[in-house]
Amino acid sequence: MELFAVPDLPEIRDGDDLAAMIDERVDLREDDVIVVASTVVSKAEGRVFDLDDFPASERAEAIADRLAEIAGEEKDPRFAQAVIEESTELITEAPFLLTATRFGHIGVNAGIDRSNVPGGDLLLLPERPSESAERIREGLGADRVVVSDTCGRPFRHGQRGVAIGWAGMPASRDWRGERDRDGREMGVTVQNVIDELASAANLVAGEGDGGTPVVVVRDWAFGDHDGSDNHFREPEGDFVRQALRQWTFDG
Known part of the structure; x- marks a missing residue:
């Protein structure tokens, strides 16, 4: 081929x-x-979304604090909130977020991308x-x-x-x-x-x-x-x- x-x-x-x-x-x-x-x-x-589109919940704050402690660097709880909202399940919350998406895919951070995103902070996977x-x-x-x-x-x-x-x-x-x-x-x-x-x-x-x-x-x-x-x-x-x-x- x-x-x-x-x-x-x-x-x-x-x-x-x-x-x-x-x-x-x-x-x-x-x-x-x-x-x-x-x-x-x-x-x-x-x-394409901005981080400000995802105000952090208490759960997101706690997840970000835990990941920051593990990684030794600051983690944005708004990103954790975006992952939560794009997932049907957080299978693991440490040392990274392993998630199940609405359409069945399992991956890290609900597949949210932060590279090559002109006009925004986050690129979410297609919904379907x-x-x-x-x-x-x-x-x-x-x-x-x-x-x-x-x-x-x-x-x-x-x-x-x-x-x-x-x-x-x-x-x-x-x-x-x-x-x-x-x-x-x-x-x-x-x-x-x-x-x-x-x-x-x-x-x-x-x-x-x-x-x-x-x-x-x-x-x-x-x-x-x-x-x-x-x-x-x-x-x-x-x-x-x-x-x-x-x-x-x-x-």
């Missing part, structure tokens, strides 16, 4: 038609997958990323769109691209029931393809001031597999989340 960034996109602002801006800069094919960074989706959807992906897909007349973000992973250093929204394709392909090279039937393998596409696209899009937030994946095929839209684990089956709820940071 081939991956390439859509060139010459300007700074995205509230109300911009992302689909139209992409369409006028690249000739898309019917089976392309378009991977769009959540940052530009959020900007187009007006998700899969609906955003569907709007972009319809605007482009494309088959498949993935909205991506970057986040860390347990047991690994660094961040990678992950999918937080998608449209026009299943989230995963199911290998269960198929045979390996030795003829054994596979019983557990379900491949999360939207995360893999988001991660591959992030290698092309880059980080920092690259300015290439949209990547086209060409000549990739889902294959003759069953598909599933299961992406985020349900809390009752997420044993790591359940364990973290019981864990207390002692540092």
Whole structure:
């Protein structure tokens, strides 16, 4: 397959038609997958805010004080309040805020970004990323769109691209029931393809001031597999989340 960034996109602002801006800069094919960074989706959807939009509650003040004690530097309780309001659950409150968003994604600080936010202090994730992906897909007349973000992973250093929204394709392909090279039937393998596409696209899009937030994946095929839209684990089956709820940071 081939991956390439859509060139010459300007700074995205509230109300911009992302689909139209992409369409006028690249000739898309019917089976392309378009991977769009959540940052530009959020900007187009007006998700830029100031810290003053989040007056700190007593809980936010307490969280900020605790994080400041751990980090040895001041923490703004208004930021903690923004995280609280963007989350359905604070899974851990120390040594960092690990949160569950309204749409099911688990990450640090509810995915709130403080980099590359002209006109504001905070960039919040899209409220409903899969609906955003569907709007972009319809605007482009494309088959498949993935909205991506970057986040860390347990047991690994660094961040990678992950999918937080998608449209026009299943989230995963199911290998269960198929045979390996030795003829054994596979019983557990379900491949999360939207995360893999988001991660591959992030290698092309880059980080920092690259300015290439949209990547086209060409000549990739889902294959003759069953598909599933299961992406985020349900809390009752997420044993790591359940364990973290019981864990207390002692540092």
